[in-house]
Amino acid sequence: MPPSDSPSNQIQNVMREERLFPPPAELSANSAIGSMEAYQELYAKSTADPVAFWSDLAKEELHWFEPFQEGLVWEEPVAKWFVGGKTNVSYNCLDRNIEKGLGDKTAIIWEGEPGDAKTLTFKELHTEVCRFSNVLKKLGVEEGDVVSIYMPMTPELAIAMLACARVGAVHSVVFGGFSSEALAERNRDANAKVQLTADGGWRRGKVLPLKETVDEALEKSPSVEHCIVLKRCENEITMKEGRDHWWHDLLEEVDADCPATPLDSETPLFILYTSGSTGKPKGIKHTTAGYNLYAKKTFEWVFDHQQDDIYWCTADCGWITGHSYVVYGPLSAGATTLLYEGAPNHPEPDRFWDLVEKYKVTLFYTAPTAVRAFIKWGDEWVEKHDLSSLRVLGSVGEGINPEAWMWYYEKIGGGKCPIVDTWWQTETGGIMMSPLPGATPLKPGSCTKPLPGIIPAIVDETGEPVEPGFGGMLVITHPWPGMLRGLWGDMERYQETYWAKIPHNYLAGDNARQDEDGYYWIMGRIDDVINVSGHRLSTIEVESALVSHDKVAEAAAIGRPDDLTGQAISVFVTLKDAEPSEELKKALKLHVRHEIGALAVPADIHFAVALPKTRSGKIMRRLLRDIASGKEEVGDTSTLEDYTVLAKLREKDES
Numbered sequence: 001m002p003p004s005d006s007p008s009n010q011i012q013n014v015m016r017e018e019r020l021f022p023p024p025a026e027l028s029a030n031s032a033i034g035s036m037e038a039y040q041e042l043y044a045k046s047t048a049d050p051v052a053f054w055s056d057l058a059k060e061e062l063h064w065f066e067p068f069q070e071g072l073v074w075e076e077p078v079a080k081w082f083v084g085g086k087t088n089v090s091y092n093c094l095d096r097n098i099e100k101g102l103g104d105k106t107a108i109i110w111e112g113e114p115g116d117a118k119t120l121t122f123k124e125l126h127t128e129v130c131r132f133s134n135v136l137k138k139l140g141v142e143e144g145d146v147v148s149i150y151m152p153m154t155p156e157l158a159i160a161m162l163a164c165a166r167v168g169a170v171h172s173v174v175f176g177g178f179s180s181e182a183l184a185e186r187n188r189d190a191n192a193k194v195q196l197t198a199d200g201g202w203r204r205g206k207v208l209p210l211k212e213t214v215d216e217a218l219e220k221s222p223s224v225e226h227c228i229v230l231k232r233c234e235n236e237i238t239m240k241e242g243r244d245h246w247w248h249d250l251l252e253e254v255d256a257d258c259p260a261t262p263l264d265s266e267t268p269l270f271i272l273y274t275s276g277s278t279g280k281p282k283g284i285k286h287t288t289a290g291y292n293l294y295a296k297k298t299f300e301w302v303f304d305h306q307q308d309d310i311y312w313c314t315a316d317c318g319w320i321t322g323h324s325y326v327v328y329g330p331l332s333a334g335a336t337t338l339l340y341e342g343a344p345n346h347p348e349p350d351r352f353w354d355l356v357e358k359y360k361v362t363l364f365y366t367a368p369t370a371v372r373a374f375i376k377w378g379d380e381w382v383e384k385h386d387l388s389s390l391r392v393l394g395s396v397g398e399g400i401n402p403e404a405w406m407w408y409y410e411k412i413g414g415g416k417c418p419i420v421d422t423w424w425q426t427e428t429g430g431i432m433m434s435p436l437p438g439a440t441p442l443k444p445g446s447c448t449k450p451l452p453g454i455i456p457a458i459v460d461e462t463g464e465p466v467e468p469g470f471g472g473m474l475v476i477t478h479p480w481p482g483m484l485r486g487l488w489g490d491m492e493r494y495q496e497t498y499w500a501k502i503p504h505n506y507l508a509g510d511n512a513r514q515d516e517d518g519y520y521w522i523m524g525r526i527d528d529v530i531n532v533s534g535h536r537l538s539t540i541e542v543e544s545a546l547v548s549h550d551k552v553a554e555a556a557a558i559g560r561p562d563d564l565t566g567q568a569i570s571v572f573v574t575l576k577d578a579e580p581s582e583e584l585k586k587a588l589k590l591h592v593r594h595e596i597g598a599l600a601v602p603a604d605i606h607f608a609v610a611l612p613k614t615r616s617g618k619i620m621r622r623l624l625r626d627i628a629s630g631k632e633e634v635g636d637t638s639t640l641e642d643y644t645v646l647a648k649l650r651e652k653d654e655s
Ligand code: WT7
Pocket: 274, 319, 320, 321, 395, 396, 397, 398, 399, 400, 421, 422, 423, 424, 425, 426, 427, 447, 508, 509, 510, 522, 524, 525, 616
């Protein structure tokens, strides 16, 4: 514990986590980075001269039609990596692996929610990508044109992304759960020329009417000239003459000959919209060579990828995790990547474990929100399956509470699989901090150490490093190849959001602390800090204390105004199998007092049926803050997953 006379502008660390899990010996023995010493050596080398480190890797790991002249040109806040070189992401994912002899290896294993399935080798994927590239060209898509993708998780979604990359078009994938309004806003902002979609997609046994949503969106997306529709669910849709084309009809008119276009290293590869704290979504821009290298290397390091692995990341391609760790990272590493279309609980809550068993998945990457759902659904669904193929487990999207971590480790990993808790952001392009499975001793709840070439720091408002053990703002002090290159069409907002507050440092927007072993602990978003009587507390720590109670499934902690203490802690809790009661409230308060101490005891506890979450599964504390402080208007809800959750919480509150 830190001393009690701590500087009041630093965030207190109240979490006590002393469990330590060393890497399994057998895994270390076969791993490219098989010990902490090996990691430290690589890290020291990488940070002594990051540009030389990344440049050497870029030469080895990517195909160059023309070599680059300079590793990095840095005109803050704009980075250019591997300047003057020409490469192609689709070439690196496909042609290069075929040249290396992996042509007949399975690239994609796909399973639809109804149980239909398909596999594609690298050669087959190459053929499909070339054909679809020719479709795009035929419709007039040229280098720099934006293609908007609103599709279910099918092989064609990955094929479309790779086809855009092949011809130098910029894709903007919009998650299929977003509304027509949200899609139209993104299409307008990106000036999209072509829309890709499907008649529908399967979700919990029902057809998501994607084309219907697209029809509405295209009414308000004047730049879109063509819409290509994949036949997936055979549901009735309307096709607009002249604008809409069936995917399979267009494929019939093209051949499979389409050499990859040599593209400048800094050619935009994709835009991905992510919600800002206010209003308009931010179009995060990523480019070609730096992003490609970063996705590939971080995939290989973090998952200890071996050529016979079967890798499954459960994210949808509508998120950055789907871009970097379903498609680009694994495919450029020559990995077999599994795509699943539907819900984790369809037809039953064991669908994921069914897939792991069936395809003998070895590397598995999912989100804490899913892990907490599995815990709630009960261990019996897991116990029905043989999960012994698993070797490494991953977590991404938010902090994983230590109790959820332990469950994941024991029930899914059988106590033998390292958990890589990966910290990163849409903006960072790839994983920034994570254990390495063969090297890093694990502490539940910590993302442990930075990856090679990444130099983080934790600073206070003035940019000074905080005292060891205390929380502060997490910044990255040196450019890295996977970093965003700007916000689409708004470089001013880019500068303001990420580079203005702490000069010459990338501001991640998260709080973090480092412990005595130099391990990093993410403490939540800067805006979410709770300040009780001058003690600054992190949301994750209060939530983790609550989740460690055996009746609690999920918890969200926020600060609401309080006359006496400035802010008081208000928590929203969902329960496992228990009934809400005054008694349980008391028990939970006692539990937090015991786990953390009196200063973190919640002033009020709200039991909820569900917590409001973004479509990517993150708890929306901002909305809860509004509810707890009695505000009527709850701010921007366009990224909210289930609007009824909010209504239910308000009803509860009013009753
Ligand atoms: C924010 C980024 C990372 C790709 C998917 C989400 C939170 C992410 C962790 C982690 C604690 C985490 C942070 C970050 N976050 N991973 N392992 N531990 N927090 O990307 O939507 O851009 O969100 O997610 O707050 O800033 P994103």
